[in-house]
Amino acid sequence: MPARSPSHPIPHRLRLPLRACSLLLVLVTVGFWAAKGAHRGWSQHRVPVRKIDEVTGIVFTAYEDRFVPGVEVLAAGSALAAAIFGATFLLRASPTRPNPTS
Amino acid sequence: MKIPVFIACLSFGLAAIAGAAPRAYDFNDPKGVNGIQFSLDSVLEPIVGTASGVTGTVHFDPASPAATTGRIVVAARSLVVPNATQAGHIQGKDWLDTATHADITFELVKLTAVSTKENETTATATGKFTLKGVTKEITVPVRLTHLADAMGKRVPGTQGDLLVVRGEFSIKRADYGIQPGQMEDTVNPLIKLTLAIVGSAPKA
Numbered sequence: 001m002p003a004r005s006p007s008h009p010i011p012h013r014l015r016l017p018l019r020a021c022s023l024l025l026v027l028v029t030v031g032f033w034a035a036k037g038a039h040r041g042w043s044q045h046r047v048p049v050r051k052i053d054e055v056t057g058i059v060f061t062a063y064e065d066r067f068v069p070g071v072e073v074l075a076a077g078s079a080l081a082a083a084i085f086g087a088t089f090l091l092r093a094s095p096t097r098p099n100p101t102s
Numbered sequence: 103m104k105i106p107v108f109i110a111c112l113s114f115g116l117a118a119i120a121g122a123a124p125r126a127y128d129f130n131d132p133k134g135v136n137g138i139q140f141s142l143d144s145v146l147e148p149i150v151g152t153a154s155g156v157t158g159t160v161h162f163d164p165a166s167p168a169a170t171t172g173r174i175v176v177a178a179r180s181l182v183v184p185n186a187t188q189a190g191h192i193q194g195k196d197w198l199d200t201a202t203h204a205d206i207t208f209e210l211v212k213l214t215a216v217s218t219k220e221n222e223t224t225a226t227a228t229g230k231f232t233l234k235g236v237t238k239e240i241t242v243p244v245r246l247t248h249l250a251d252a253m254g255k256r257v258p259g260t261q262g263d264l265l266v267v268r269g270e271f272s273i274k275r276a277d278y279g280i281q282p283g284q285m286e287d288t289v290n291p292l293i294k295l296t297l298a299i300v301g302s303a304p305k306a
Contacts (some may be wrong), residue, residue, distance in 0.1 A: 042185045056265070058300060
């Protein structure tokens, strides 16, 4: 087992998987946001739907209980991914083992 | 002979007066169509919501629309916006404080600049608007549409008339103690209100 520095508890060999995770997180976040309507406002916990009363001609708003992610979901996912990606630069390379043959 | 003719004329006249008397239109709509929509510009997107808890009565006579009186009440707690966090803020103490001030009301004082064409009347409504416990007199351009015998088309098995009231106006939130002078660079100080509501007067 390579020795771990107390200030850097994550081993260097996790650098690549963590970067892959951060990329995956960005893709999942953007994909989820786009699949749910790519809403460019704040998240909606109920969605307004315009309806018309045929007799009176009144256009009214009814609400459907469903979640539509907004830009803050996009921002939070991207920020988390950026944080994970940035953290990988703090990982120090594993100390090289002494060559037993030398 | 003259007395029976006089009595007949009097009866007819009284019946005509009774028939022309304003009728009470109940705005507690059984189909849940009634709502007051509000909108105020904000960062990223406008905050748009609806208050659907509309009740009240308007006394309206199609032969004399200028004599219309009435009071519309909106339950402040019925106000919803798509975002749950914003909904909590709007209902909260800093904004509408719906726990303390349950009702938003408009009491019609008079109609002026009344113009009627067929079943549609346009006018300027002057009334007392109460929001968050503050009452101010405001004027609102309104359009009243009288739909005679249309009640049964919406609610089968009933008979009566419908009265549709439409209007649009703006208020300054600071006038009603809603975050006066606060966050005016991020949330517009003006609130735009749009109403489209229907009342029904069943036939006896």
